[in-house]
Amino acid sequence: MKRIFAFRAVAIAIGAVAAGPGATAAVMGAQAFATEAVVLQTTVFAIENMTCALCPVTVKAAMEGVNGVNSVRIDFDAKTATVVFDPALTTAGAIAASSANAGYPAVIKG
Numbered sequence: 001m002k003r004i005f006a007f008r009a010v011a012i013a014i015g016a017v018a019a020g021p022g023a024t025a026a027v028m029g030a031q032a033f034a035t036e037a038v039v040l041q042t043t044v045f046a047i048e049n050m051t052c053a054l055c056p057v058t059v060k061a062a063m064e065g066v067n068g069v070n071s072v073r074i075d076f077d078a079k080t081a082t083v084v085f086d087p088a089l090t091t092a093g094a095i096a097a098s099s100a101n102a103g104y105p106a107v108i109k110g
Contacts (some may be wrong), residue, residue: 038086038088039086039087040070040084040085040086040087041084041085041086041087041092042082042083042084043082043083043085043092043095043108044080044081044082044083044108044109045080045081045082045083045092045095045096045099045106045107045108045109046079046080046106046107046108046109047059047079047080047081047099047104047105047106047107048079048105048107049104049105050074050076050079050104053076055076055104056074056076058102058103058104059072059074059081059099059102059104059106060072060074060081061102062098062099062101062102062104063081063083063095063098063099063106065098066085066090066094066095066098067089067090068085068086068087068088068089068090069083069084069085069090069095070084070085070086071083071084072084080109081099081106083095092108096108
């Protein structure tokens with residue numbers, strides 16, 4: 001059994017060397033290009049009913065749970081949430097809905 005495992009490991013290593021460093025660079029280059037093409041959007045939401053220390057934690061967790069949300073910054077004193085997200089993956093409406101579903105209706109400030 002150990003010999004079969006060793007043989008497979010050698011075969012994989014030989015295959016990686018045979019592919020050459022150019023193959024690895026091409027894959028890494030494609031990943032870098034795809035990452036650079038992402039344009040993020042920032043939206044500020046008013047969340048009036050945050051009244052305790054746990055409220056911002058709940059709102060942040062709900063908004064961060066939306067696919068495409070990059071970051072959420074809560075300002076408890078101003079009762080706002082500033083959200084950076086990928087508009088190709090989600091919308092401001094979907095983010096507001098996630099907060100509302102957690103019990104904290106969010107309105108886009110404009």
